[in-house]
Amino acid sequence: xxxxxxxxxxxxxxxxxxxxxxxxxxxxxxxxxxxxxxxxxxxxxxxxxxxxxxxxxxxxxxxxxxxxxxxxxxxxxxxxxxxxxxxxxxxxxxxxxxxxxxxxxxxxxxxxxxxxxxxxxxxxxxxxxxxxxxxxxxxxxxxxxxxxxxxxxxxxxxxxxxxxxxxxxxxxxxxxxxxxxxxxxxxxxxxxxxxxxxxxxxxxxxxxxxxxxxxxxxxxxxxxxxxxxxxxxxxxxxxxxxxxxxxxxxxxxxxxxxxxxxxxxxxxxxxxxxxxxxxxxxxxxxxxxxxxxxxxxxxxxxxxxxxxxxxxxxxxxxxxxxxxxxxxxxxxxxxxxxxxxxxxxxxxxxxxxxxxxxxxxxxxxxxxxxxxxxxxxxxxxxxxxxxxxxxxxxxxxxxxxxxxxxxxxxxxx
Numbered sequence: 001x002x003x004x005x006x007x008x009x010x011x012x013x014x015x016x017x018x019x020x021x022x023x024x025x026x027x028x029x030x031x032x033x034x035x036x037x038x039x040x041x042x043x044x045x046x047x048x049x050x051x052x053x054x055x056x057x058x059x060x061x062x063x064x065x066x067x068x069x070x071x072x073x074x075x076x077x078x079x080x081x082x083x084x085x086x087x088x089x090x091x092x093x094x095x096x097x098x099x100x101x102x103x104x105x106x107x108x109x110x111x112x113x114x115x116x117x118x119x120x121x122x123x124x125x126x127x128x129x130x131x132x133x134x135x136x137x138x139x140x141x142x143x144x145x146x147x148x149x150x151x152x153x154x155x156x157x158x159x160x161x162x163x164x165x166x167x168x169x170x171x172x173x174x175x176x177x178x179x180x181x182x183x184x185x186x187x188x189x190x191x192x193x194x195x196x197x198x199x200x201x202x203x204x205x206x207x208x209x210x211x212x213x214x215x216x217x218x219x220x221x222x223x224x225x226x227x228x229x230x231x232x233x234x235x236x237x238x239x240x241x242x243x244x245x246x247x248x249x250x251x252x253x254x255x256x257x258x259x260x261x262x263x264x265x266x267x268x269x270x271x272x273x274x275x276x277x278x279x280x281x282x283x284x285x286x287x288x289x290x291x292x293x294x295x296x297x298x299x300x301x302x303x304x305x306x307x308x309x310x311x312x313x314x315x316x317x318x319x320x321x322x323x324x325x326x327x328x329x330x331x332x333x334x335x336x337x338x339x340x341x342x343x344x345x346x347x348x349x350x351x352x353x354x355x356x357x358x359x360x361x362x363x364x365x366x367x368x369x370x371x372x373x374x375x376x377x378x379x380x381x382x383x384x385x386x387x388x389x390x391x392x393x394x395x396x397x398x399x400x401x402x403x404x405x406x407x408x409x410x411x412x413x
Contacts, residue, residue, distance in 0.1 A: 006103075007038040007047075087113075136376070193265060333363070
């Protein structure tokens with residue numbers, strides 16, 4: 001894996017040396033990009049000797065190479081450790097005043113930030129707002145450890161140990177067990193559905209929804225990182241999500257089955273799920289489909305309104321699998337994308353759905369008004385089959401995915 005290791009200017013920069021050495025020992029290619037302040041704590045020769053690559057801080061160090069673009073586009077993972085309060089502020093506002101921040105803007109791979117600062121700085125509303133902004137954009141911000149800080153002070157704000165940073169960062173990138181991520185799904189077979197189904201009205205029109213597939217793909221990536229054998233049933237993923245599945249790091253072990261309609265998704269999930277320990281229905285499945293689909297495009301007739309389209313109900317795939325259990329001991333997880341209305345809140349509707357479906361877990365999330373579909377962040381309440389709240393998860397969709405897998409693992413035999 002090609003890793004960019006950013007180092008900002010805090011006393012914890014010395015731990016970046018240990019993290020660099022650990023990543024190199026695990027076989028990764030690492031390029032260190034320090035800030036000018038970081039070099040006040042650790043010199044460039046140290047980073048160059050351990051990485052075997054040149055160290056630069058300025059965009060103008062290699063103008064012909066256009067480093068800030070080339071480095072970001074060529075990376076599989078970016079880690080910034082330590083990430084100081086100043087760096088978090090610059091990253092959150094999109095500043096681009098050195099090589100590290102410009103590279104961050106050009107990177108399309110997973111980004112993991114490990115904050116380190118005094119407790120008062122970590123708890124300041126400005127820092128908390130910057131962290132929230134970064135997480136909403138899909139950046140994985142590790143919670144700092146609590147312990148001895150500079151001087152005699154103790155409290156939250158301490159940089160986590162290099163082993164912990166490496167394990168979490170590589171898990172986010174879907175790097176797998178060789179790099180030390182938790183392997184609590186090793187030996188398990190998992191089926192995840194993602195995206196949104198489309199029901200044809202005629203050869204050119206369809207009934208669909210706004211699901212991009214990001215949450216389902218994040219669930220598949222997290223399961224891979226935790227050692228599972230994964231089948232991803234992908235229904236009409238957004239293009240950028242499709243690119244992640246086809247070319248992203250660590251995805252080779254994932255079998256991808258592409259489908260379009262609810263009927264195709266049902267067949268694919270039931271086929272793959274027959275041997276699965278876990279089935280996660282994260283796809284947004286159409287509730288209805290046209291009763292008939294003509295072979296030719298429906299023509300507009302001037303002066304006449306459209307002919308009514310008769311709809312019939314689609315099979316409830318989640319309820320089917322939850323009640324049948326395609327194999328003994330199988331854990332079934334569903335999603336409930338809801339909006340509140342006069343008859344109840346998002347959680348009220350989620351509880352009703354949980355009791356009706358019969359799945360082991362239901363992740364309920366509000367959608368609409370820029371929430372849920374098509375975003376890089378999510379906020380879910382996890383219910384059991386009785387409709388009782390058993391957990392909550394918020395942050396990037398990868399963070400939500402890992403939280404859901406934590407809940408699933410507890411239910412596996």
